[in-house]
């Protein structure tokens with residue numbers, strides 16, 4: 001693949017930071033190396049001497065000696081060596097990327113960080129960008145400052161509709177347009193393939209294959225933003241776009257937030273070397289690297305658990321959210337029947353609810369929901385054109401107890417009834 005058209009001028013101008021390149025030598029030198037090259041602080045002056053992290057299973061992770069030193073010190077931008085190796089092994093095991101020999105993995109400050117830098121590598125003002133709609137609000141927040149021309153592709157209960165994607169592209173462009181540097185043909189398709197935020201929808205494998213073929217026809221890069229990959233409620237996880245990527249046109253964004261901890265701020269980007277390298281250079285000058293403490297802690301955990309132990313853990317997490325989903329669906333059936341409609345989420349942690357008889361949920365939620373002791377997110381926050389009224393709202397089943405979910409939906413039902421009455425009076 002020729003990646004030139006996917007890297008904007010700002011990103012193409014980024015070069016390896018000399019200081020960061022020196023830090024690589026720190027990990028490559030012989031034990032006798034006298035390192036006088038960079039401003040790495042002396043760890044003997046750090047007040048922290050060790051750490052012991054208690055796990056729920058009764059075991060502990062001890063950070064001492066080399067691990068506490070690594071945890072408290074600068075490290076390589078791409079990521080803490082042992083964790084990088086563990087994540088690369090996991091990506092190969094789970095996705096068997098066809099272009100593995102040209103694939104890089106970069107550890108980022110959550111997947112949001114990687115996503116933001118990947119868009120900043122590609123986007124120019126007013127670019128066309130293809131998104132499945134509704135879109136994760138955090139992605140809209142990254143994109144909106146570019147004043148993009150969104151190409152929102154219609155979704156149904158199985159996610160993005162390939163025929164709609166092809167129709168949207170063919171209505172304005174031909175595949176040969178991608179040969180012209182002057183063409184405004186879109187470069188990126190952004191997709192949440194499993195347990196999408198906010199709809200909870202997962203795209204079946206057959207559709208992913210059709211979508212991948214369309215991406216080939218129009219030379220698109222697929223941003224596979226997949227933080228709910230381990231929260232798919234079907235027995236088998238659907239193969240990722242990365243596992244279909246025979247061309248090297250998928251950049252995958254994974255997150256540890258939903259399965260290990262959101263506060264440790266660790267995600268990882270997996271994609272072609274030519275597209276991961278500019279994001280790495282951006283990391284070199286923005287944050288230097290993701291938190292060493294977080295990386296060492298997770299690496300020690302994965303050492304203790306092994307990949308098998310990690311997958312046993314994520315299955316437990318998946319079962320928890322599947323139970324939470326069941327509790328919310330029961331509350332919706334009990335309290336919202338006749339007042340709203342919804343799909344059964346196939347993954348993730350959200351229920352996407354369409355209010356009947358309320359054309360726009362934003363004023364109802366922002367102005368009147370708190371008085372009813374319930375709060376959700378208005379659907380407009382997830383739309384590419386937030387100026388339009390939207391009857392949808394997003395409810396998260398991640399945190400609330402079963403009792404509170406029931407009470408919240410009871411209050412929500414009352415709120416909707418009062419909104420319908422209010423609307424009649426206007």
Ligand SMILES: Cc1ncc(COP(=O)(O)O)c(CNc2cc3ccccc3n(O)c2=O)c1O
Pocket residue numbers: 109110111112113136138192197225226227254255256257262266267
């Ligand atoms: C599709 C998709 N892609 C990327 C991310 C970012 O995950 P991370 O950086 O790896 O932790 C997310 C996280 N989504 C949310 C985060 C959040 C954080 C505080 C408060 C509210 C939040 N709400 O509502 C969210 O949806 C996501 O859903």
